[in-house]
Structure formats: structure tokens, C-alpha cells
Amino acid sequence: MSTPFANNMIALQTIVRREVMRIVRIWSQTLIPPAITATLYFIIFGTVIGSHLHKVHGFAYMTYIVPGLVMMSVINNSYGNITSSFFGAKFQRFVEEMLVSPMPSWVILSGYIIGAMARGLTLGVIVMLISLLFTNLHIEHPLITITTAMLTSMVFALAGFVNAVFARKFDDIAIIPNFVLTPLIYLGGVFYSIDQLGEPWHTISLANPILYMVNAFRYGMLGVSDIQIGVAYAVMVFFAVALSGFGLFLLHRGIGMRS
Amino acid sequence: MTDTPALEITDLRKTYGNGTQALKGVSLTVQQGDFFALLGPNGAGKSTLIGILSSLVNASGGSARIFGVDIHAQRSQAMHLIGLVPQEINFNQFEKPFDICVNVAGFYGIPRAEAVRRAEKYLRELRLWDKAFHASRMLSGGMKRRLMIARAMMNEPKLLILDEPTAGVDIEIRRSMWQFVTGINAAGTTVILTTHYLEEAEQLCRNIAIIDHGRIVENTGMKRLLAKLDVETFVLDTSPLPHKLPKVEGIALCRRDDNTLEAEMARGHDLNSLFAMLGENGITVTSMRNKANRLEELFVRLVEKNDDGQEKAA
Numbered sequence: 043m044s045t046p047f048a049n050n051m052i053a054l055q056t057i058v059r060r061e062v063m064r065i066v067r068i069w070s071q072t073l074i075p076p077a078i079t080a081t082l083y084f085i086i087f088g089t090v091i092g093s094h095l096h097k098v099h100g101f102a103y104m105t106y107i108v109p110g111l112v113m114m115s116v117i118n119n120s121y122g123n124i125t126s127s128f129f130g131a132k133f134q135r136f137v138e139e140m141l142v143s144p145m146p147s148w149v150i151l152s153g154y155i156i157g158a159m160a161r162g163l164t165l166g167v168i169v170m171l172i173s174l175l176f177t178n179l180h181i182e183h184p185l186i187t188i189t190t191a192m193l194t195s196m197v198f199a200l201a202g203f204v205n206a207v208f209a210r211k212f213d214d215i216a217i218i219p220n221f222v223l224t225p226l227i228y229l230g231g232v233f234y235s236i237d238q239l240g241e242p243w244h245t246i247s248l249a250n251p252i253l254y255m256v257n258a259f260r261y262g263m264l265g266v267s268d269i270q271i272g273v274a275y276a277v278m279v280f281f282a283v284a285l286s287g288f289g290l291f292l293l294h295r296g297i298g299m300r301s
Numbered sequence: 302m303t304d305t306p307a308l309e310i311t312d313l314r315k316t317y318g319n320g321t322q323a324l325k326g327v328s329l330t331v332q333q334g335d336f337f338a339l340l341g342p343n344g345a346g347k348s349t350l351i352g353i354l355s356s357l358v359n360a361s362g363g364s365a366r367i368f369g370v371d372i373h374a375q376r377s378q379a380m381h382l383i384g385l386v387p388q389e390i391n392f393n394q395f396e397k398p399f400d401i402c403v404n405v406a407g408f409y410g411i412p413r414a415e416a417v418r419r420a421e422k423y424l425r426e427l428r429l430w431d432k433a434f435h436a437s438r439m440l441s442g443g444m445k446r447r448l449m450i451a452r453a454m455m456n457e458p459k460l461l462i463l464d465e466p467t468a469g470v471d472i473e474i475r476r477s478m479w480q481f482v483t484g485i486n487a488a489g490t491t492v493i494l495t496t497h498y499l500e501e502a503e504q505l506c507r508n509i510a511i512i513d514h515g516r517i518v519e520n521t522g523m524k525r526l527l528a529k530l531d532v533e534t535f536v537l538d539t540s541p542l543p544h545k546l547p548k549v550e551g552i553a554l555c556r557r558d559d560n561t562l563e564a565e566m567a568r569g570h571d572l573n574s575l576f577a578m579l580g581e582n583g584i585t586v587t588s589m590r591n592k593a594n595r596l597e598e599l600f601v602r603l604v605e606k607n608d609d610g611q612e613k614a615a
Contacts, residue, residue, distance in 0.1 A: 044410060044412075046410075048410065049409070050410065052407055052410045052411065052412060052413075053407055053408050053409070053410055055407065056404055056407025056408060057407075057408075059407075060400075060404055063400075131393070134391070134392075134393060134394060135389060135390075135391035136391055136392050136393045138357055138387065138391045139391070139392065139405050139408065139452075140408055141356060141357055142355045142356060142357060142380060142383070142385050143380060143408035143409055143456075144376070144378070144380040144381050144408075144409060144410070145377075145408050146377065296359060300356070300357055300358060300359055301317065301349075301352060301357065301358040301359065
């Protein structure tokens with residue numbers, strides 16, 4: 043006789059498989075556009091504009107922005123995958139298939155998070171491979187690089203899940219990425235070092251959680267960072283734990299899903 | 302455990318955020334193996350009740366046990382026992398029927414090999430196997446409803462709840478659906494049905510509850526309920542009717558058209574006097590049937606009676 047844990051593992055695999063199959067099924071929407079966008083960033087900001095700029099922290103501008111562009115892709119795709127997938131499940135009401143099943147909330151949340159991370163991290167690897175066409179890369183701290191990418195992907199998958207839970211129409215899953223996420227990414231040190239900013243902008247930038255993620259990842263790849271690596275990990279772990287708890291609370295109470 | 306009811310609801314209440322009291326203390330018992338009809342007008346509380354049982358709606362009070370398992374305290378165990386066919390289409394329209402069924406089985410912890418076997422079995426039984434690998438959005442309305450039944454069978458539930466499964470489905474498909482459902486009921490699955498086709502409930506169900514304004518207004522055996530009907534109406538196909546209809550004591554005659562007559566009379570009333578009078582007036586009866594349907598008449602009476610009570614209470 044199967045145990046509840048074994049049942050939950052089968053359920054988790056089922057959600058993850060379904061999510062991955064969705065990403066593959068609509069590859070022209072999920073994989074290709076982000077890769078094209080990243081390539082354009084490399085050409086415009088790295089090659090055309092970057093060739094006229096000074097080195098940053100001892101690195102050519104093209105090389106300096108690679109970690110930021112990889113993280114931008116990880117963040118956008120982790121977030122975008124779960125908002126469209128989970129909101130789609132709500133919109134078509136097939137989220138009810140999961141809600142009426144014996145699956146506990148943590149299985150549903152984990153399944154969607156792993157699915158979103160699969161897309162976010164796949165795009166991260168794709169963008170990193172594209173960057174090799176424009177610059178040479180040597181990863182200084184592989185473990186920090188990998189864990190930062192995974193934690194960041196997880197945090198934004200969780201944030202996207204919360205967005206999808208509260209969304210009532212398609213506009214609601216576009217507002218946060220357009221008006222919150224994109225500005226935070228652009229102001230999060232993707233294209234510059236905050237050491238180049240004067241006050242109060244330097245201090246204000248420290249309130250942006252994406253700054254810590256981008257810099258931790260940059261430290262992993264290039265060995266340079268505007269932020270202490272321990273502080274960056276603390277910020278990422280804090281958001282991962284807080285958003286996991288909130289996501290589980292929302293699922294358990296059925297907010298936005300149950301009447 | 303054979304005496305444990307399939308479903309035992311006690312004082313179940315639901316008040317929505319806007320103050321609407323959808324359920325005002327519903328108590329109900331459905332025995333194992335029953336084919337049970339839950340009827341009520343739109344907005345009576347049927348879907349809320351089903352929503353609570355399937356954990357899509359949070360109850361405001363009361364309790365419900367499925368085969369003795371409390372749906373709140375032991376939700377996971379209780380959900381293993383239920384299969385739900387909802388009123389609205391609620392599967393991923395971009396997936397194939399086969400994948401929909403296999404995935405749902407996975408949600409219940411059923412290993413993939415077994416899930417694949419069950420998906421083929423139930424899609425074949427519901428005559429959907431030839432569409433198993435087509436996009437589900439391309440299925441007809443009747444096929445989509447049958448797919449939801451196949452999906453609900455993936456965990457082979459002990460209690461199957463069907464919420465208006467035949468709405469908008471043509472007669473042939475409806476019959477094939479009932480053939481399937483009566484088959485699984487005969488095999489031991491308890492079935493709860495809500496429907497607006499009252500003749501369906503009359504033919505299929507052994508016991509019945511009528512819910513109105515969030516309260517159970519009748520809960521009894523189907524035969525016992527139908528026996529309460531003290532008036533019967535017959536429809537007679539006749540030769541051309543005269544302008545003025547004859548009068549028969551104790552029978553109210555009503556012309557439906559030039560060749561159709563309706564005769565309403567007390568239950569058990571002698572029909573010979575009717576035929577004698579029609580014969581005397583040169584009217585030949587070519588066929589006769591009971592007006593469909595008896596349950597509908599009772600349903601309307603019970604609901605109207607309850608509506609009057611509500612108005613007086615208000």
C-alpha cells in the first residue's frame with residue numbers, strides 16, 4: 043500500500059511534468075523571445091554602446107553586464123512562467139482539478155515553483171551561452187553562481203505565484219511585471235555598479251532586493267560585487283522563506299481560488 | 302463499516318462574504334450504494350453544498366463525513382473517496398483528454414502505469430478513446446461532459462457526485478452517460494446527482510432531497526415522494542374534437558389542440574366514465590399516456606410552498 047509521502051511525490055512529479063511539457067509545447071513563446079531579447083541587449087548595450095564605455099570594476103562593459111542580463115532573464119522567466127501558468131489554471135478553472143484532489147498545499151506550490159524554476163534557469167543557461175558569442179567568461183565561484191541563480195529563480199517564482207493568486211483578469215498579471223518588476227530590474231545594478239551613483243541614489247538602491255541578487259550572481263561569475271555576499275544571501279533566503287510561507291497560507295486558505 | 306453512510310451532513314451552513322446565506326443548516330444522509338437525487342431551483346444551494354463536499358467552498362459551520370471521514374479534519378483521506386463531475390467545464394482546453402485523465406490520476410498519487418491503464422479504460426467506456434489524443438478544446442459539448450466523467454473516475458471513487466452533467470447534452474449521449482453511471486452504481490459506487498431534467502431523476506434515483514433557499518424541504522424515497530402526488534394528468538390522442546368538450550364528473554378536460562386532450566383527475570379515479578362520455582360524444586381515443594412528468598409537478602409544488610413560507614417569514 044502506498045504511503046501519503048509516496049502519493050505526494052507522484053503528485054509533485056505530475057505537476058512538474060505538466061509544467062515542463064507546457065514550456066516545451068509553447069516553446070516559441072517561452073524560450074525563443076527571451077533569447078532574442080537577451081541577444082539584442084548584448085548587441086546594443088554590450089557591443090554598440092559598451093565599446094565606448096570605460097571598464098567597470100576592471101571588466102569590459104560587455105563582460106560586466108553578462109551576469110545582470112542572465113539574472114534579468116532568470117527573474118523575468120521564473121515570474122512570467124508561473125503567473126501565466128497558474129493564472130491560466132484559475133482562468134480555465136482547471137486549478138479545481140488540484141483543489142479537489144487529496145494533494146496538500148505544499149505539493150501544489152512546489153510543483154509550480156519547480157516548473158517556473160525550470161524555465162527561469164533554462165533561460166539563464168541559454169543567455170549565458172549566447173553571451174559566449176560576445177565575450178569570454180570564466181566563472182569564479184561556481185557554487186555561489188548556481189545557488190544564487192536557484193534562490194533568485196525561486197523567490198521570483200514565489201512572487202509570481204502570489205501575483206497569480208490575487209489576479210482576477212489578465213491585466214493583473216501584466217501590471218506588476220511592467221510597473222514594478224522591470225523598473226526594479228533596471229535599477230538593480232544590471233547595467234551599472236551602484237558605486238557609480240551619488241547620494242541619495244546609492245542608499246535608495248540598497249532598498250531594491252534585486253540589487254542583492256544581481257550582485258551575488260556577479261560575484262559568483264566575475265568575483266566582484268557592490269554588496270557583501272553574506273548580506274545578499276540573507277536577503278534571498280529571507281524572501282524565499284517569507285514568500286513560501288505566504289504562498290502556502292494563500293493555498294491553504296484557498297484565497298482567490300475557493301469561495 | 303457497511304452501516305456507515307456514504308455521506309452524512311449535519312447542520313451545514315454557508316454565508317458568503319456579501320452576506321448571502323446559501324446554506325441555512327442542511328442535514329442529509331445518503332446511504333452506501335444509493336443513487337441519490339439532489340434537486341432544487343437555481344440558486345437553491347445545490348452547487349454550494351457540492352462545493353463544500355469537494356472542498357472548493359469553505360463551510361461557515363456544520364460538518365460533513367464521507368464514509369465516516371470528516372472532510373475538514375481528514376481532508377486528504379476524504380478527497381480520495383470522492384469523484385466530482387462539476388457543472389462547468391473545468392479542464393485544460395489545451396491538453397489532450399488522455400493527458401488530462403493521466404494527470405488527474407497523478408494528483409491522487411496513482412502511479413503512471415496504472416493511470417495510463419485507467420485512462421484508456423474509462424475513455425473507452427465513455428466512447429472517447431478515438432478522441433483521446435486530440436486537443437480537448439476541439440471536443441463537442443457532449444464529449445467534454447463525458448471527459449469530465451472519465452476524469453472523475455480516475456481515482457475510482459466510492460462516492461461520485463454529478464452536478465448537472467447532462468445540461469445541454471443530446472438525448473443519445475445523455476442515455477449513454479446514464480448507462481455508464483447506472484453501471485458503476487450497480488457495481489457499488491454511491492452516486493449523487495443534481496439535474497434540471499426531473500424525469501432523469503425520477504427514472505434513475507432511489508432517494509431524493511429537494512433543497513430550496515438553503516434548506517432541505519423534502520428528503521425521502523423516490524417512490525414515497527411520487528405517491529404523495531394526489532392528482533394525475535393523462536394526455537389522450539383523439540379523433541377531431543368537437544368545439545364544445547363534454548363534461549365528466551371529477552375530471553377536468555382541457556383541449557391542447559384539435560386532436561389532443563388533457564384529462565386531470567384525482568389519483569385512482571375511475572377512467573371508464575371518461576371513455577364512456579367521450580364515446581357518447583363521438584370522440585375516439587387512439588392512444589393515451591401519463592403526462593410527463595410526475596416529479597416535476599411535485600417539485601414545483603414543494604418549491605412554491607417553500608417560497609410562500611419564505612415570503613410569510615419575510
